[in-house]
Amino acid sequence: xxxxxxxxxxxxxxxxxxxxxxxxxxxxxxxxxxxxxxxxxxxxxxxxxxxxxxxxxxxxxxxxxxxxxxxxxxxxxxxxxxxxxxxxxxxxxxxxxxxxxxxxxxxxxxxxxxxxxxxxxxxxxxxxxxxxxxxxxxxxxxxxxxxxxxxxxxxxxxxxxxxxxxxxxxxxxxxxxxxxxxxxxxxxxxxxxxxxxxxxxxxxxxxxxxxxxxxxxxxxxxxxxxxxxxxxxxxxxxxxxxxxxxxxxxxxxxxxxxxxxxxxxxxxxxxxxxxxxxxxxxxxxxxxxxxxxx
Numbered sequence: 001x002x003x004x005x006x007x008x009x010x011x012x013x014x015x016x017x018x019x020x021x022x023x024x025x026x027x028x029x030x031x032x033x034x035x036x037x038x039x040x041x042x043x044x045x046x047x048x049x050x051x052x053x054x055x056x057x058x059x060x061x062x063x064x065x066x067x068x069x070x071x072x073x074x075x076x077x078x079x080x081x082x083x084x085x086x087x088x089x090x091x092x093x094x095x096x097x098x099x100x101x102x103x104x105x106x107x108x109x110x111x112x113x114x115x116x117x118x119x120x121x122x123x124x125x126x127x128x129x130x131x132x133x134x135x136x137x138x139x140x141x142x143x144x145x146x147x148x149x150x151x152x153x154x155x156x157x158x159x160x161x162x163x164x165x166x167x168x169x170x171x172x173x174x175x176x177x178x179x180x181x182x183x184x185x186x187x188x189x190x191x192x193x194x195x196x197x198x199x200x201x202x203x204x205x206x207x208x209x210x211x212x213x214x215x216x217x218x219x220x221x222x223x224x225x226x227x228x229x230x231x232x233x234x235x236x237x238x239x240x241x242x243x244x245x246x247x248x249x250x251x252x253x254x255x256x257x258x259x260x261x262x263x264x265x266x267x268x269x270x271x272x273x274x275x276x277x278x279x280x281x282x283x284x285x286x287x288x289x290x291x292x293x294x
Contacts, residue, residue, distance in 0.1 A: 190222060
């Protein structure tokens with residue numbers, strides 16, 4: 001039985017509509033790495049997704065649909081102190097930032113906010129959303145981002161992304177695959193901010209990079225994301241069985257400490273809990289087994 005090692009909290013943002021009302025998409029999360037002990041859970045990553053208008057509104061994304069995006073907090077820029085302080089107090093060492101508008105529009109949009117966060121040097125950054133060119137990857141890594149997350153480009157430009165993995169190394173590049181189960185229960189990858197369905201299975205997507213040093217893989221079950229209905233244990237169990245060498249990060253559905261325990265018992269190295277952490281549904285007592293120095 002291999003416990004989940006590190007819990008990474010993630011908060012998401014969405015773009016505000018022209019009228020001033022909220023719109024777009026986002027999500028919160030927490031993640032882990034297998035090489036660390038269970039006591040180090042939660043300390044590595046605070047994940048926050050940023051919006052295109054530099055508003056940074058914190059939201060919870062429900063099952064991948066923009067119309068179900070729920071506003072849950074204030075601007076990342078103006079309100080980040082309280083949110084970041086809370087997770088730092090728990091022991092978070094990383095901030096996972098996803099440019100949601102960049103993911104949708106296939107180009108980095110919120111670079112200004114990301115640079116501001118990197119300049120603070122308060123935590124290590126893991127950044128994704130709209131990264132499709134090596135120049136963008138190089139720029140982020142040069143400006144202090146510890147690791148970049150590649151999603152759609154890993155599906156649409158596999159050879160190019162494989163070259164990035166070889167040149168920058170597996171600790172600087174993480175691949176993210178967002179999936180929905182088809183009628184036969186096969187996880188099919190969606191791209192471009194979850195807007196486009198592909199025929200590619202999660203298993204074929206990961207296998208395409210197995211010989212290029214891929215180590216870190218984020219898998220989001222879209223149907224579970226933000227729904228607080230529990231993680232898809234069968235999906236992550238199969239992922240571990242098929243690719244035991246990967247450092248899987250399970251995303252979607254976590255609502256309680258029992259969900260974290262279930263993932264740990266399955267041997268999942270990392271877990272993402274977004275909405276439950278942002279809305280403080282997970283108590284300190286439930287998190288304690290995954291906190292540093294517990």
